[in-house]
Amino acid sequence: MSSFKSKPGLRRFTPTPLEPLSPVPADIDIAQSAKLKPISQIAEELGLLPGEVELYGEHKAKVRLSVLERLADVPDGKYIDVTAITPTPLGEGKTTTTVGLSQALGAHLGKRVITCIRQPSQGPTFGIKGGAAGGGYSQVLPMEDFNLHLTGDIHAITAANNLLAAAIDTRMFHESYQSDKALFDRLCPKDKKGQRHFAIGMQNRLKKLGITSTDPDQLTDEERARFARLDIDPESVTWRRGVDINDRMLRGITIGQGEAEKNFELKTNFYITVASELMAILALTTNLADMRERIGRIVIGLNRQGEPITADDIGCAGALTLLMKDTIKPNLMQTLEGTPVFVHAGPFANIAHGNSSILADRIGLKLADYVVTESGFGSDMGMEKFFDIKCRYSGNIPNAVVLVATVRALKMHGGGPKVVAGSPLAPEYTNENLDLLRKGVDNMLAHIRIAQKFGVPVVVAVNRFPTDTEAELELVRKIALEEGQVVDAVVCENWAKGGAGAVELGKAVIKAAEMPSNFKFLYDANLPIKDKIETIAREVYGADGVDYSPEAEDLINEYTRLGYDKLPICMAKTHLSLSHDASLKGVPKGYRIPIRDISASIGAGFLYPLLGTMSTMPGLPTRPAYYDIDIDLETGKIMGLS
16 A cells, blocks of 8 residues: 555545446446545545646636646656457447556555546547546546547647637738838738837748837848748648648548639548647647747748748737647546546547647656556557657656457457347357467557657556456456466456456556566657658568558658658557558458558657558548437437437
């Protein structure tokens, strides 16, 4: 048991008691019947001072970054990353395990713990899942708020993203018909006294151009022209509009069709907000000044001379930072058993780096003995990016990795029948089938080896489902221990029992976190772009090689010319396979990775290649989750989130 005095300013933690029912009710019924602590109590127990917390009602709050200054000299707690095997439609319960592990550590094993997870997008909430707050008796509360934009962070990111998009298109439009003199006169108009001034948002562009004069009237004609005309090449613009809804019809659109736009038409598209570079910046930033700098260096495209044009050049980086100023503060919530949770940032791991924020983790590490965080999808997706991107920028290295697996998902990887939403499961998934399971366990072993490549101790968590047999669960454990050489492999029942069902997992994690770590990045960031891509493809995906489209080849040359080749790599691919092809389950062999395009997120600090047909705007299925979601008009309660 850790001492309650191990961290300054803490008061004794009081768990919220659970009385699990059997059979387990629907997630939303559990959430709505739960007893919540006031969020002020959660903050106080965590060791936060009143001035460090901004309340959003009774059960949510934002935490100010000033806490990091106060606790600068406090040693960091242990850092645990939760990942998984390759996801299937059957669900692995990675978030449920993350929450259950935290409940076990905090409510049952006497550890100071905080959970750090991503904020869910409305894309999956109304598209494929109905909710993302965990499940059963391992949930984040209030569940409804968790799934519906919390304190407005995603709205702010959407607004900032689209302000920049509007600024880019508007600037190109005005430059298309105005002279250099007219542009300058409108950008720096005379005031009532006949004097001109540079706006705040113009200062960084002036510095970039080497213009030292602070008086617009002192600029030469040549300086005025360079300052006023960005001369953006429309074909080079990579910045797109965003919306936090799966809307496939926005994958390709034409803008500028109004009469007042003078035939200034452009083909463009939308991406889902969580794919925005601004979301990645929020997740990777370390303070407000760092956020402002990152936003300023966003590259939106090139001018006709092949030079990069940034958000600072556009002049709206300050305004974007203003829109996002409150998003930088992590959101404080709680689990069913009253342990604290930071919910912050929400990038998808298949089209971004897929991890919650550096800031939430850093605050958590100062406040708690254990920080349990989660990387998106399988170890080939979020975990690889967690280590190679997030840890590279944060300097915080996890003490252990938890790999989540389930019997039924492994059966699918062994060649089990296709799963159709709304249809009964095939008997292969509900009856004992050791042969099918043994074939599928190779997928788990592949993910164990991926995690071990980074030199961090691994614990396997096997989520028990009611149809799993003891022989099946023991087979997975035995193979993980003997062939995977993991620290431990534990069967978990936290979905049905809460933290009590993950106590053994908690003990295994405590043991693993005390073991020596030989952490190393998968690649040196100074390697050429292709070398980094091919290292990930070979070492993580198991591919035989990489094929580049002509467009990708050109972009690699261009990014190298511009000096962006030293950035880490964020691969955008399907999460449903170790390969680029979602239909290839298990451990695919004998294939090559196709790279069709490469984008540059200079503000966030990575390049992201697009593999195969990967899209940055998901589509809705034939039967989206919104069919099951409604509101009870008599009680006001939300129905159907699960």
